[in-house]
Amino acid sequence: MSGTTSSAAERPPAWRPAPLDAALSACLVGIAVLTAVVAAGRDEPGNAAPDVWWEWVVIVVPSLAVAFRSRAPELATPVAVVGQMVIWGAELAEVFVAPLVMIYSVAAEGGERGRSIGIASGAALSAMSAVGVVAAPDVDVDLVALTVLSCTAVLLLGLNAASRREEAARLAADLATARVEAEAARQRAALAERQRIARELHDLVGHSLSVIAVRAEAAERVGEDRPDVVRAAVQAMGSTARSSLVEVRSVLAGMRQDSDVAELAPAPSIAEIADLAAETAASSGLTIVHHLDGEPGSVGATVGAGAYRIVQEALTNVLKHGDGVSRVEVRVEVGTRHVRVEVTDDGAVQVSAGPSGGSGLAGMTERAEVLGGSLQAGPVLGGGFRVAAELPLVPTDPGPGR
Secondary structure, three states: OHHHHHHHHHOOOOOOOOHHHHHHHHHHHHHHHHHHHHHHHHOOOOOEOOOOHHHHHHHHHHHHHHHHOOOOHHHHHHHHHHHHHHHHHOOEOOOOOHHHHHHHHHHHHOHHHHHHHHHHHHHHHHHHHHHHHHHOOOOOOHHHHHHHHHHHHHHHHHHHHHHHHHHHHHHHHHHHHHHHHHHHHHHHHHHHHHHHHHHHHHHHHHHHHHHHHHHHHHHHHHOOOOHHHHHHHHHHHHHHHHHHHHHHHHHHHHHHOOHHHHOOOOOOOHHHHHHHHHHHHHHHOOEEEEEEEOOHHHOOHHHHHHHHHHHHHHHHHHHHHOOOOOEEEEEEEEOOOEEEEEEEEOOOOOOOOOOOOOHHHHHHHHHHHHOOOEEEEEEOOOOOEEEEEEEEOOOOOOOOOO
């Protein structure tokens, strides 16, 4: 509200001429007066000097109107044109400049209405010249052509200036729109990157902590009787923690664009799912069977990493939420157009059947959709839980809203 009030207060009123317009008007007034003074010494017919005060007023009216060419061109132009016509009718000494300046100004700055006023003003002055040729024998027909050409020239100049101003305004609007769209795209990219990093950290840390928790609980149960088991558990937990730390550093390095650190842990591939299953089985005591059908080398790096993370998170859910799970099957099928990963356990139903049952399922679903694929999760008839994802070999645009 205050900004609007301040802007209105700073805008000059229409009756106050702009400084440059006032200076131009003063110059034209001086030229009109000097022309009248010179005409008084020559005493030529049709170019008489003013004899009374109102004639002096008439010869300066068109020039005075120029002072308002920027503030009120739609009003100042008719004043200048009518004044010029009165000068011609009274056969006074005149300088045919002020009306031309106003026709240009109103065409350039008056918008659609101003263009109409400029055209009407030029037509009126041309018509007045034609009437003068008929009514006054001393008026040459060449003056009609001169008037028409002069009015047309300044009108075209004004229209050209208006066209350039409109084009500049369009370009400025397009530039502003492009900047807004670029900023929105930057924000969307930043959000997508934050979501990607959140998924990576969730999968990495969640899986590692679940494995460590399982080994810690096992060590606690047999700690007094089996010190060798405790030592093996501690070693496994240390190895898992170090591996997770390297991968977390890699994810954070990608955010910092730190290539030296990022090279420490390249993105996992679909071929490494077998190692993931074996390591999880060794650290948790579960029986995990891995099946691979097809050629893993045909799967792109992005899709391969996504499939790996989905399997990793599915195994993490088994470790965290599994009830009576003793066997897990991890199946990877690489086809000609899609790759399908499936993790099935034989325990009781441990999580909601829908993708929104937890942050893990939601993260897996989002990861699959980002790659242009889909994910289904739910209980298996007869017991157990299954997570199945189908991803394209080449990532595709999942469409708006994904």
